[in-house]
Amino acid sequence: MKDQLFAYVLRLADDAAILGQRLGEWCGHAPTLEEDIGLANIGLDYIGQARALYTYAGEIEGKGRDEDQLCFLRHEREFSNCLLVEQPNGDFAETIAREFFFAAFMLPFWTRLKASRDETLAAIAAKAEKEAAYHLRHSAEWVIRLGDGTGESHERMQDAVEALWIYTGELFEVDDTLATLIADGIAVDPEPIRTEWRETVARVLSEATLAIPEEGYAQTGGRSGIHTEHFGHLLSEMQYMQRAYPGLKW
Amino acid sequence: MSEKATPLWEVFIRSRTGMAHRHVGSVHAADPEMALQAARDVYTRRGEGLSVWVVPSSAIVASDPDEKGMMFEPTGTKIYRHPTFYEIPDEVGNM
Amino acid sequence: MYTQALNTVDTASTVEDAEREAAFQGRIDAEEKIEPNDWMPEAYRKTLVRQISQHAHSEIVGMLPEGNWITRAPTLKRKAALLAKVQDEGGHGLYLYSAAETLGVSREELTEQLLSGKAKYSSIFNYPTLTWADIGAIGWLVDGAAIMNQIPLCRCSFGPYSRAMIRICKEESFHQRQGYELLLTMCRSSEEQKAMVQDALNRWWWPSLMMFGPSDKDSLHSAQSMAWKIKRFTNDELRQKFVDATVPQAHFLGLTIPDEDLKLNEETGHWEYGEIDWSEFARVLKGDGPCNRQRMKARRKAHAEGGWVREAALAYAEKRAARRAAKSAAA
Numbered sequence: 001m002k003d004q005l006f007a008y009v010l011r012l013a014d015d016a017a018i019l020g021q022r023l024g025e026w027c028g029h030a031p032t033l034e035e036d037i038g039l040a041n042i043g044l045d046y047i048g049q050a051r052a053l054y055t056y057a058g059e060i061e062g063k064g065r066d067e068d069q070l071c072f073l074r075h076e077r078e079f080s081n082c083l084l085v086e087q088p089n090g091d092f093a094e095t096i097a098r099e100f101f102f103a104a105f106m107l108p109f110w111t112r113l114k115a116s117r118d119e120t121l122a123a124i125a126a127k128a129e130k131e132a133a134y135h136l137r138h139s140a141e142w143v144i145r146l147g148d149g150t151g152e153s154h155e156r157m158q159d160a161v162e163a164l165w166i167y168t169g170e171l172f173e174v175d176d177t178l179a180t181l182i183a184d185g186i187a188v189d190p191e192p193i194r195t196e197w198r199e200t201v202a203r204v205l206s207e208a209t210l211a212i213p214e215e216g217y218a219q220t221g222g223r224s225g226i227h228t229e230h231f232g233h234l235l236s237e238m239q240y241m242q243r244a245y246p247g248l249k250w
Numbered sequence: 251m252s253e254k255a256t257p258l259w260e261v262f263i264r265s266r267t268g269m270a271h272r273h274v275g276s277v278h279a280a281d282p283e284m285a286l287q288a289a290r291d292v293y294t295r296r297g298e299g300l301s302v303w304v305v306p307s308s309a310i311v312a313s314d315p316d317e318k319g320m321m322f323e324p325t326g327t328k329i330y331r332h333p334t335f336y337e338i339p340d341e342v343g344n345m
Numbered sequence: 346m347y348t349q350a351l352n353t354v355d356t357a358s359t360v361e362d363a364e365r366e367a368a369f370q371g372r373i374d375a376e377e378k379i380e381p382n383d384w385m386p387e388a389y390r391k392t393l394v395r396q397i398s399q400h401a402h403s404e405i406v407g408m409l410p411e412g413n414w415i416t417r418a419p420t421l422k423r424k425a426a427l428l429a430k431v432q433d434e435g436g437h438g439l440y441l442y443s444a445a446e447t448l449g450v451s452r453e454e455l456t457e458q459l460l461s462g463k464a465k466y467s468s469i470f471n472y473p474t475l476t477w478a479d480i481g482a483i484g485w486l487v488d489g490a491a492i493m494n495q496i497p498l499c500r501c502s503f504g505p506y507s508r509a510m511i512r513i514c515k516e517e518s519f520h521q522r523q524g525y526e527l528l529l530t531m532c533r534s535s536e537e538q539k540a541m542v543q544d545a546l547n548r549w550w551w552p553s554l555m556m557f558g559p560s561d562k563d564s565l566h567s568a569q570s571m572a573w574k575i576k577r578f579t580n581d582e583l584r585q586k587f588v589d590a591t592v593p594q595a596h597f598l599g600l601t602i603p604d605e606d607l608k609l610n611e612e613t614g615h616w617e618y619g620e621i622d623w624s625e626f627a628r629v630l631k632g633d634g635p636c637n638r639q640r641m642k643a644r645r646k647a648h649a650e651g652g653w654v655r656e657a658a659l660a661y662a663e664k665r666a667a668r669r670a671a672k673s674a675a676a
Contacts, residue, residue, distance in 0.1 A: 017421070020424075021416060024415040024416055024424065024428050025415075025416055027408065027412045027415055027428060027431050027432065027435075028408035028409050028412035028431065028435070028643070028647070029412075029643070029646075029647040029650075030647065030651065031647075031650070031651025031652075031654035031655055032256070032278065032651060032654070032655060033278075033405070033435055033438060033439050033442070034277050034278060034279065034284075034288035034291065034292060034439070035288075035651075035654075036408075036432070036435045037288075037291050037292050037295075037432055037435050037436055037439070038287065038288065038291040040428055040429070040431070040432035040435070041291050041295065041432070043428055044425055044428055044429060044432075047421055047424055047425045047428070048425065050421060051421045051422070051425070054421070067420075067421050068419075068420045068421060071421055072419070072420070091650070092650075092651065092654045137287070138287055141283055141284065141287065144661070145280070145284070145657055145658050145661040146654070146657050148661050148664065149656070149657025149658065149660045149661045150653065150656050150657050150660045152653050152656075152657075153653055153654070153656070153657030153660075156653065237416050237417055238416060238417070240417050241417055241418070241419035241477060242419055245419075245537070245538075248534050248535055248537075248538060249530055249531075249533075249534040250419035250420050250423060250477070250527075250530060250531065250534070253453045253457075253652070253655070254453075254656075254659055255451055255452075255453050256452070256453075256655060256658070256659060258443075258446065258452075274512075275439075275440055275443055275509075275512070276443045276446075277439070277443075278452055279658075280655075280658035280659045280661065280662040281658070281661070281662040281665065284658060292436055292439060295429075295432070295433075295436070296516070312382065314382070315380065315382045315383045315384070316384075
């Protein structure tokens with residue numbers, strides 16, 4: 001039970017840390033100054049969530065590992081974030097599509113996790129829910145503008161939606177770890193979120209005059225540490241300092 | 251430069267203290283929703299506000315500084331509008 | 346966050362209404378704020394547009410050297426602080442562009458001036474951030490120098506600039522502290538890290554002193570800017586204040602300032618420093634610093650790659666307005 005809870009909290013922490021890392025790459029390079037500041041706000045929300053979740057994971061594990069040891073000293077195969085969040089920023093459309101697909105899942109997810117029997121998770125969820133609500137609003141408004149903007153933006157947005165679609169199915173994956181915790185009233189069952197997620201996506205994409213991709217093959221593997229090739233590069237950059245100068249205080 | 255100008259919006263924030271919305275600055279955005287998001291992202295990063303207004307800068311009608319005299323000086327002599335104009339003996343207490 | 350006294354003043358004032366000019370100077374002398382729609386001498390307007398926009402450009406370009414380390418910050422706490430700080434700089438650039446815009450130049454024009462290389466920005470951002478200690482050194486020295494420059498600007502005679510500076514100074518109070526605390530942590534953690542900090546100080550010290558601009562004897566503009574209360578202290582006065590504040594802080598960290606001539610004058614209480622290499626300053630300002638080309642390239646790339654996004658947002662707004670107009674016409 002403890003092992004499963006540790007694994008579960010770590011998944012959530014990894015999702016937040018990796019997406020925060022990706023958004024940090026944008027800083028100073030966004031399409032407008034206003035948006036640069038907006039993307040940084042979202043990145044900061046994720047880093048904050050990651051810190052709370054890693055700290056809690058460390059407590060559950062009970063081996064004295066803190067947030068930084070969990071984030072900067074685990075290997076590629078030990079990370080259990082979903083594949084969606086590790087996808088490269090690409091153009092602005094890809095960043096927005098990634099944010100939109102993820103937030104459309106995370107908002108109903110956090111809302112449900114508030115009812116978790118695990119009080120710490122419930123408390124983290126209460127805070128994260130409000131953040132996710134804004135992430136969804138922000139990304140949905142952009143999906144609509146890019147989809148229904150110019151010919152070029154429509155094409156880029158449609159490409160982004162299609163490129164990332166294959167990674168959205170993983171959000172609803174239930175493995176043994178998750179099944180045990182769902183049965184115990186600790187974790188959220190993602191299956192009922194599927195309908196809500198599809199509705200959100202359909203509503204926004206259709207307002208954006210974008211085509212909704214067909215249900216198809218869902219690429220999974222992130223939860224068991226089988227990542228995409230981008231991931232190793234992300235880690236080597238993110239973990240550089242702790243790897244190059246082990247055991248020091250910063 | 252050929253780039254089309256993105257409209258300017260004035261941002262007003264009501265702080266936690268219950269004061270009226272106050273002008274804090276401006277942002278550029280193509281439409282009202284984007285302006286509101288930009289205002290939130292730019293001007294409330296430190297918990298400054300509980301409510302945000304955005305107004306197209308072009309919608310603001312301002313008084314002409316050259317008419318300052320006509321507009322604002324006539325009230326300067328209406329000192330009877332101020333409480334200090336009236337003398338009340340100290341014994342009466344606060345009024 | 347960073348102003349640098351790069352600007353020259355247009356002294357060639359046209360045949361302006363002498364009476365108005367005298368009245369204007371009278372308002373400034375009486376510490377009244379000048380607002381955008383008020384009458385002002387053309388040279389005052391030009392000086393302000395140039396100074397405020399240079400200041401704004403510096404904030405925006407200044408995001409790049411520090412942004413270089415966001416993805417490599419050694420801890421999550423440091424990552425969050427750095428991202429927030431670099432984001433603040435973007436915000437400060439935005440406030441300053443807005444202040445400049447009240448004088449009748451658009452954001453698009455100002456951006457164009459930066460990207461075309463016509464406008465200048467602070468020379469300090471043309472130096473590279475090579476190690477994590479550089480992030481601390483920038484916070485401590487570069488932000489420290491900026492604060493010295495900026496606090497007097499809160500009382501600048503031009504209302505929108507002064508208001509922007511008040512907001513900026515308030516937000517920036519954490520920047521210098523986070524930098525110094527970062528260095529303190531490193532210096533206390535190990536000799537290896539302390540050596541990294543010393544190396545960063547060696548590289549950032551002199552460029553930081555140059556941030557205050559040319560020495561007073563070579564400065565073209567001080568007198569007029571002081572009379573207009575755009576500037577309140579001379580470059581050398583501010584530089585001296587900075588040195589006096591910073592040297593003891595370096596000693597507290599156990600570091601050596603890379604200046605063999607540095608010594609405390611017991612009588613005046615000031616730290617006297619060696620000769621600044623003004624040829625380096627001029628060279629970097631002219632475009633031949635270690636990173637000038639990379640900085641401009643990065644800004645141009647971001648601007649070019651964001652073009653389709655800005656176009657899309659405008660196109661959508663137009664379409665929607667047209668749709669609404671058609672709808673209400675039909676109703």
